[in-house]
Amino acid sequence: MREKKRIVVVEDEPDIAEIVREYLERDGFSVEVAGTVTGALDALQRGAPDALLLDITLPDGSGLDVLRAAALPEARVPTIMLTARADEADRIIGLELGADDYVTKPFSPREVLARVRSLLRRTGETAAATAGKPTRKTRIAELEIDHDFHELSIAGKTASLTATEFKILALLAENPGEVFTRSHLLDRLGDDGAIYERTLDRHINNLRKKIEKDPRNPEYVLTVYGTGYKMRRS
Amino acid sequence: MGQQSDARHELGNQIGIALANIEGMIDGLVSPTASRLEAVADALREARRLLQASEPIP
Numbered sequence: 001m002r003e004k005k006r007i008v009v010v011e012d013e014p015d016i017a018e019i020v021r022e023y024l025e026r027d028g029f030s031v032e033v034a035g036t037v038t039g040a041l042d043a044l045q046r047g048a049p050d051a052l053l054l055d056i057t058l059p060d061g062s063g064l065d066v067l068r069a070a071a072l073p074e075a076r077v078p079t080i081m082l083t084a085r086a087d088e089a090d091r092i093i094g095l096e097l098g099a100d101d102y103v104t105k106p107f108s109p110r111e112v113l114a115r116v117r118s119l120l121r122r123t124g125e126t127a128a129a130t131a132g133k134p135t136r137k138t139r140i141a142e143l144e145i146d147h148d149f150h151e152l153s154i155a156g157k158t159a160s161l162t163a164t165e166f167k168i169l170a171l172l173a174e175n176p177g178e179v180f181t182r183s184h185l186l187d188r189l190g191d192d193g194a195i196y197e198r199t200l201d202r203h204i205n206n207l208r209k210k211i212e213k214d215p216r217n218p219e220y221v222l223t224v225y226g227t228g229y230k231m232r233r234s
Numbered sequence: 235m236g237q238q239s240d241a242r243h244e245l246g247n248q249i250g251i252a253l254a255n256i257e258g259m260i261d262g263l264v265s266p267t268a269s270r271l272e273a274v275a276d277a278l279r280e281a282r283r284l285l286q287a288s289e290p291i292p
Contacts, residue, residue: 013247013250013251015254015255015273016247016251019254019255019257019264020254022258023261023263026263057243084243105246105250106246106247106249106250106253107250107253108253108254108257109253109254109257109258110257110261
């Protein structure tokens with residue numbers, strides 16, 4: 001059996017942090033709580049966790065500073081932000097610092113647990129499903145998607161995607177030309193309604209910024225107006 | 235942060251504390267001891283105070 005998944009919870013309200021810890025530990029996770037930016041950076045330094053729950057408003061600074069550290073390419077950590085405002089979360093996802101999802105405060109610990117499970121399912125699925133199988137790669141024009149190692153290269157250069165961006169790309173690329181509606185995409189991402197449609201659009205925009213020469217005029221991830229998205233055919 | 239957003243943030247915190255404790259009790263993760271219940275009541279009292287102290291909605 002593999003080791004327990006480690007989750008770092010950054011939340012400055014000790015009562016709330018401890019209850020979230022109880023929920024996650026009962027679910028089999030190993031949990032480390034930090035209440036400050038400094039504490040969070042220390043926890044990340046001890047090793048990249050499997051997931052990060054991150055409050056944006058902290059007593060000694062902004063969770064964004066933690067996000068920047070967590071989003072370093074060598075240690076990209078799947079991250080759920082805890083924030084009082086949905087528009088703030090959308091803005092942060094738009095900054096491409098690697099945040100995958102958010103929960104608005106005041107939150108319910110049950111909801112947080114559901115989001116963590118959903119995020120880890122999204123990030124872990126490919127690795128678990130393909131262990132020991134032959135290499136699976138999809139090539140579309142200059143894109144090469146390695147489904148086993150969760151890697152993307154564009155014209156031979158490695159590109160860094162968040163877990164959610166990769167999942168969206170892999171799904172579209174395995175079915176070139178097939179139109180995915182937003183709700184179909186959310187469904188196939190193995191999501192329990194944790195990503196909202198508007199957030200999905202943000203992830204698509206971020207993905208385009210990374211893979212398209214001109215994100216406003218995409219060649220790969222195409223919008224099908226009034227319906228959803230599709231990948232170009234080869 | 236302005237005074238109003240401080241109050242809003244604090245109000246959210248207090249509701250979060252109450253909700254997390256109660257859900258935790260329902261799910262068997264928090265013991266419903268007198269002191270825990272008192273902590274929930276404290277959070278709700280503080281939330282009430284913040285509401286009463288905030289500017290009336292125009």
